[in-house]
Amino acid sequence: MPKPLPGAIDCDVHPSVPGMKSLMPHLSDHWAEVIDQSGLPDLETWNYPPGAPLTARSDWRPQARKPAANVEAMRVETLDRWGTGIAICNALYGVQTLFNEDLAAGLCRGLNTWLAREWLDRDPRLRGSIVLPVQSVERSVDEIEHWANDKRFVQVLMLVGGETPLGRRHNWPIYAAAARHGLPVGIHAGSSFRHPTTPVGWTSYYTEDYVNQSLAFQTQLASLICEGVFSKYPDLRVVLIESGVSWLPAHIWHLDKFWKGLRMEVPWVDRPPFEIVRDHVRLTAQPLDGPATPVAFGQFMEQMGSDKLLLFASDYPHWQFDGDDAVPDVISPTLARKMQFDNPRETYRRLEETKS
Amino acid sequence: MSTRHVVARASDVPDGTRKRVTVDGRDIALFNVRGEFFATLDRCPHRGGSFCEGRQTGLVESNEPGVYTYTRQGEIIRCPWHGWEFDLRTGRSKSAPSQWRARTFEVTVAHGDQLEDTSLALEMFPVAVEEDYIVLTLPAARSRSRE
Ligand code: FES
Numbered sequence: 001m002p003k004p005l006p007g008a009i010d011c012d013v014h015p016s017v018p019g020m021k022s023l024m025p026h027l028s029d030h031w032a033e034v035i036d037q038s039g040l041p042d043l044e045t046w047n048y049p050p051g052a053p054l055t056a057r058s059d060w061r062p063q064a065r066k067p068a069a070n071v072e073a074m075r076v077e078t079l080d081r082w083g084t085g086i087a088i089c090n091a092l093y094g095v096q097t098l099f100n101e102d103l104a105a106g107l108c109r110g111l112n113t114w115l116a117r118e119w120l121d122r123d124p125r126l127r128g129s130i131v132l133p134v135q136s137v138e139r140s141v142d143e144i145e146h147w148a149n150d151k152r153f154v155q156v157l158m159l160v161g162g163e164t165p166l167g168r169r170h171n172w173p174i175y176a177a178a179a180r181h182g183l184p185v186g187i188h189a190g191s192s193f194r195h196p197t198t199p200v201g202w203t204s205y206y207t208e209d210y211v212n213q214s215l216a217f218q219t220q221l222a223s224l225i226c227e228g229v230f231s232k233y234p235d236l237r238v239v240l241i242e243s244g245v246s247w248l249p250a251h252i253w254h255l256d257k258f259w260k261g262l263r264m265e266v267p268w269v270d271r272p273p274f275e276i277v278r279d280h281v282r283l284t285a286q287p288l289d290g291p292a293t294p295v296a297f298g299q300f301m302e303q304m305g306s307d308k309l310l311l312f313a314s315d316y317p318h319w320q321f322d323g324d325d326a327v328p329d330v331i332s333p334t335l336a337r338k339m340q341f342d343n344p345r346e347t348y349r350r351l352e353e354t355k356s
Numbered sequence: 357m358s359t360r361h362v363v364a365r366a367s368d369v370p371d372g373t374r375k376r377v378t379v380d381g382r383d384i385a386l387f388n389v390r391g392e393f394f395a396t397l398d399r400c401p402h403r404g405g406s407f408c409e410g411r412q413t414g415l416v417e418s419n420e421p422g423v424y425t426y427t428r429q430g431e432i433i434r435c436p437w438h439g440w441e442f443d444l445r446t447g448r449s450k451s452a453p454s455q456w457r458a459r460t461f462e463v464t465v466a467h468g469d470q471l472e473d474t475s476l477a478l479e480m481f482p483v484a485v486e487e488d489y490i491v492l493t494l495p496a497a498r499s500r501s502r503e
Binding site: 169227228229231232259260261262263264267268270272 | 413416417418419420421422423424438439440441449450451452
């Protein structure tokens, strides 16, 4: 399986917050005091249980600390090793699960500051996603405005499982702010655990939870389309991260089919949903859950109807592949190149403004 | 050469209603929208649903999510089978106008005393001079046979 090409743009890597202590210097005095008093040591969640094989590859899992917990580890394990051009850091920390929106906003500010100071300042190849305190739309917008001028932040980040479907209109100020600043909305696998992680209730096993993320992605995508987010914000891009990709054609065919007969209910959806997806939606391609042979994968890409939809991602340090085989070998060399360069640049316009 | 057929009394198809007539073995749906008549083949181009069984409705459009405009009441027929909308004026479907189009026919209304033209095929009844009739124009047989 191929290594990434030198200079590739890796659209999903995960720096780990070593623990609440690491955030302390980046919190306001008030929130630092609150955290200190409460003794809250960490905010890991069941989205990525620390010991699960998926959470970190064994060779990326040190004994004494979390994987990907500092920029040196990331350099050795990916950036230098593969000659990565740019890597987009998506911090997964349980801030979205808190019920206190003030605390969530305080911690998100600290988390984003930590990302800027401990990662983006330390390696010019790194870019970041602004983690939003999704508990509050107003505070999410504040967070976007706070970081918008730092062009190293190239995206805003939400989880696929939140309080309400993401298309619902009370969320729209977030999309307005993101569109205004040229920031795609990244929707990452994971839940705030406000609802069961599947539409039919809680599952028993992590395997089920992880695989069923795709149902949440399907629901969110249909919500964004049907509520008219892309009609209202024609410049908005949405990136589905760690979503899996093979469900997309089937789900959007389904939506296209029923839209033909139910169009009048959502008249702002004035063209077939698949067209909207091709213009507005991108997906990171690690994990790649598509067909296992190049021929069948080629057929899948025909079903996608565009070679612009997939973005290269290693998903470091999650265990999606072994060795340096970050680019699944079913992908043709031409597509692989597009996914590593053209497609990310077309998606993340800010990458042009911060050429390093 | 197209042919003209007297297919119904105008009073058989009151405002807001539809009627199926059969001409040369083909089922045709007549619609009256506020006194204006339209005719389509009574067979949806998608899978063959009967437009006569569908709902006559208006055109719902939007310039912005949450804002609806509702115009052309009665000029849209929704196929009873899968709910696709067809524009009675053009036959075009709303969701894929260039791909799916219902067959439409020219239809006029004529007073009984104007119906002396011998080229008219009187489909089913004698014409009384004091009544209005619906006259359908069908294209020549050759092009019809390709349908
Ligand atoms: S048969 Fe008319 S919409 Fe399918």
